[in-house]
Amino acid sequence: MGLFVLRRLGVMLLTAIALTFVVFYLTNLQPNLEKLARTEGSVRMTEEAVQDWIAQNGHSGSVFLRYGQWLGVVPGWTYTDEKGQMRGRCFAIGQDAAAAPDYCGLLQGNWGFSTFFKTPVMASLGDKLAATGWLMLAVMLVMVPTSLILGVLSGMREGSATDRTLSTFSIASTATPEYVSGVVLVALFATAATGISPILAEYGLIEPKKTLFLASATSAMDDITFWNFTLPVMTIALYGIGYIARMTRASMTEVMTQQYIRTARLKGVPFRTVVMRHALRNALIAPFTVIMLQFPWLLNGVVIVESLFNYKGFGWTLVQAASNNDIPLLLACSVVAVVVVLLTQLISDIGYVFLNPRIRLA
Amino acid sequence: MDQLTWTGSAGTVLLPVMQIAVLVLMLALVAKLLFVLAGLDVPRLPGPDGTIAARTPGLFASLAIRYSFLAALGAVLLTLAAGAVMPSQVEAGILGSMAVRFWPVWLALAATFVLSLRFRRRLGLYGKLFDSTVGMIGFAIVMFWVFTAIFADMIITQDPFAQLSGLKNKVPGIAAPESAYGWYLLGGDHLARDVFSRMVMGAREVLKIAPAATLFAFMVGITLGLPAGYFGGKLDTFISFLANLVLAFPVILLFYLLVTPEIRDTGIPIVLAGLLFLFPIIFLTVLWNSRYYTNPPQRNLYVGITLVLGLWAYSGLAFNMDPLGVWSMEPNMLNVFVSVVFVNSPGVFRIVRGLVMDIKARDYVAAGQTRGEGPWYIMLWEILPNARGPLIVDFCLRIGYTTILLGTLGFFGLGVSPDSPDWGSTIDDGRKLLNLFPHPALAPALALMSLVLGLNLLADGLREESLKD
Numbered sequence: 001m002g003l004f005v006l007r008r009l010g011v012m013l014l015t016a017i018a019l020t021f022v023v024f025y026l027t028n029l030q031p032n033l034e035k036l037a038r039t040e041g042s043v044r045m046t047e048e049a050v051q052d053w054i055a056q057n058g059h060s061g062s063v064f065l066r067y068g069q070w071l072g073v074v075p076g077w078t079y080t081d082e083k084g085q086m087r088g089r090c091f092a093i094g095q096d097a098a099a100a101p102d103y104c105g106l107l108q109g110n111w112g113f114s115t116f117f118k119t120p121v122m123a124s125l126g127d128k129l130a131a132t133g134w135l136m137l138a139v140m141l142v143m144v145p146t147s148l149i150l151g152v153l154s155g156m157r158e159g160s161a162t163d164r165t166l167s168t169f170s171i172a173s174t175a176t177p178e179y180v181s182g183v184v185l186v187a188l189f190a191t192a193a194t195g196i197s198p199i200l201a202e203y204g205l206i207e208p209k210k211t212l213f214l215a216s217a218t219s220a221m222d223d224i225t226f227w228n229f230t231l232p233v234m235t236i237a238l239y240g241i242g243y244i245a246r247m248t249r250a251s252m253t254e255v256m257t258q259q260y261i262r263t264a265r266l267k268g269v270p271f272r273t274v275v276m277r278h279a280l281r282n283a284l285i286a287p288f289t290v291i292m293l294q295f296p297w298l299l300n301g302v303v304i305v306e307s308l309f310n311y312k313g314f315g316w317t318l319v320q321a322a323s324n325n326d327i328p329l330l331l332a333c334s335v336v337a338v339v340v341v342l343l344t345q346l347i348s349d350i351g352y353v354f355l356n357p358r359i360r361l362a
Numbered sequence: 363m364d365q366l367t368w369t370g371s372a373g374t375v376l377l378p379v380m381q382i383a384v385l386v387l388m389l390a391l392v393a394k395l396l397f398v399l400a401g402l403d404v405p406r407l408p409g410p411d412g413t414i415a416a417r418t419p420g421l422f423a424s425l426a427i428r429y430s431f432l433a434a435l436g437a438v439l440l441t442l443a444a445g446a447v448m449p450s451q452v453e454a455g456i457l458g459s460m461a462v463r464f465w466p467v468w469l470a471l472a473a474t475f476v477l478s479l480r481f482r483r484r485l486g487l488y489g490k491l492f493d494s495t496v497g498m499i500g501f502a503i504v505m506f507w508v509f510t511a512i513f514a515d516m517i518i519t520q521d522p523f524a525q526l527s528g529l530k531n532k533v534p535g536i537a538a539p540e541s542a543y544g545w546y547l548l549g550g551d552h553l554a555r556d557v558f559s560r561m562v563m564g565a566r567e568v569l570k571i572a573p574a575a576t577l578f579a580f581m582v583g584i585t586l587g588l589p590a591g592y593f594g595g596k597l598d599t600f601i602s603f604l605a606n607l608v609l610a611f612p613v614i615l616l617f618y619l620l621v622t623p624e625i626r627d628t629g630i631p632i633v634l635a636g637l638l639f640l641f642p643i644i645f646l647t648v649l650w651n652s653r654y655y656t657n658p659p660q661r662n663l664y665v666g667i668t669l670v671l672g673l674w675a676y677s678g679l680a681f682n683m684d685p686l687g688v689w690s691m692e693p694n695m696l697n698v699f700v701s702v703v704f705v706n707s708p709g710v711f712r713i714v715r716g717l718v719m720d721i722k723a724r725d726y727v728a729a730g731q732t733r734g735e736g737p738w739y740i741m742l743w744e745i746l747p748n749a750r751g752p753l754i755v756d757f758c759l760r761i762g763y764t765t766i767l768l769g770t771l772g773f774f775g776l777g778v779s780p781d782s783p784d785w786g787s788t789i790d791d792g793r794k795l796l797n798l799f800p801h802p803a804l805a806p807a808l809a810l811m812s813l814v815l816g817l818n819l820l821a822d823g824l825r826e827e828s829l830k831d
Binding site for chain 2: 029190296
């Protein structure tokens, strides 16, 4: 078991390095750097001045060396201009170059300076991640119980009318990406023009010109309420519910055909007890893995929903960083994303081994 | 000219029916769910004395669900059918007029279903699909959009790019005196273009890329997955590591990195295209060679045709250097296409690899090895045909997934021209004014949802039928 975890950790580290290098390479392509030079320097720079700017700001040279600097395993660049003023990765202009550390990268805790938000990356990413954390928590609280109940209900009597209805619902929910369900939910619940809000207003259940839910989650940054947070959470949860419910159903139907279930039924144990006591525990092993592996998908959902509902969290930051050519911020975002994905993979693997005693890996 | 109502004159009768049916359906669904949760919904089995128990409340709820659903569906279908016999658009309503505009699609659908049902016993797995209701519904939805894409020019009421004055963000059914048709059936968007025509044209945009990109991803996944699963060892470890690398990437991040105007300057999409587009040629060449190498004239013919056609298309599609100018792809289209193939192929690879590892332990593979067949013959002509069931199912699911991915690209405005009518970017255009005017975003959203739903139902039906083999 220990060796298995160790080997997994090794592969994980290798994957993380490879992935961050790919992101580094793709964000530091020559056209991106030229664009950066023009936004940081001046728009009307000549081709020559752009090349000089790139060279003077540590963006020239081998991509491997620059990646090493960013990671913090290669000494940071320094540049002395014609006036004798020194600039470098590890110190601001005017600071003493000798006193600055040689290495300053990710490993030393230096995540760089966001060129779009004009703040250190750490500072701008921290509270954004917290905001997304609340969103994820709410999504999990809605998604996991709902999908497990739906899956168990449809899986306990395969082929029944309940099963077919719920399976159709699951298929429909997996067929609806977030940007579609978001639009549909807003049209149904959050506009004064269509959907059910005008009807409710007519009956006097809500104030006129108000809507049942709010179509923007910006106010949820400070104060999460049922009114402003329901739609973003439901939009992300809906896409996942169908998938987890189908997996739970598959695992439940498999368990229900097992010998020990039949034995219990023949002993005269009520169907309800059989489901709750005998089947449920074994049926929930597979969905655990699926729920953990759902995190990378949630990341996609988060990006779409945060831009759709204008909720300034991690996904919104990623979109801003990518569309504004903010290289350090985009790199930091990708590090977070990659770490989340790899950690959930590891947890699902280890958890699966723990939950299922039949599997013994090296 | 008057504004159109949704249901026209047929609506005076059918609209109340529809409303009551939908209300009953909702109530029955909720009731049923409560009964199931409360344990009141047990199957009606004969008791020990051979009599059947009284109907449970759950059963009544089921009956209510079924009949109210049929009533609602019937009312909608009648409204659509009524549109065809009504003399003018005003009496036909929006739904009726739309049904009339789709006449080539209905005709083609009817022909497909009549022919397929007539000859279904001779059509293999495709014919078996018509034994499953779910599969048939899915197939009908998918074919509806396929025929819509084919006949889009005949269906649209208006040039999808034309902007008519005074129709900005107008509600569905608004009269458009300047247009030849006279109405904007689904209203106008933020640039006063016809939402209905753009939705119809969008089907063509989506269905032009999604199936082709999925097919290419399958070629890449199969060509790499077969040897990885069959030989195992270092080759498997290496390719699996690469596949996991791509799979661990959050898709949106990858799209933001791969589909940008800047990256087109560096030539990375062309390099990727040069790599990925090579796989279909390799696949087909090895396929023919492994089977016909004992008969050189036949082998040379097949491999020759593949190479000539393949390399001709390859030079045009990947490098835009087709000497005859038949094959070509716009740079941003190529970028989108390559990225979608790149994202999809590791998933296919994993499935193929798993299937091969399962199948290679079968007796007929051992028989082939004993006969002295080459490894590629066994992989391509023994294992692959036997893995076709799950692969066809995955193909349908993956087209749906690719459609979602293309929509995501459009939603973030990546790689598509700004006024393109594809569904993703139309949703993106419409979402800015979603609170005030939901209809421009709603039409493409529902279209995309129905296409993906159709593909998923089709895959479900195929899975059910292929498991019966």
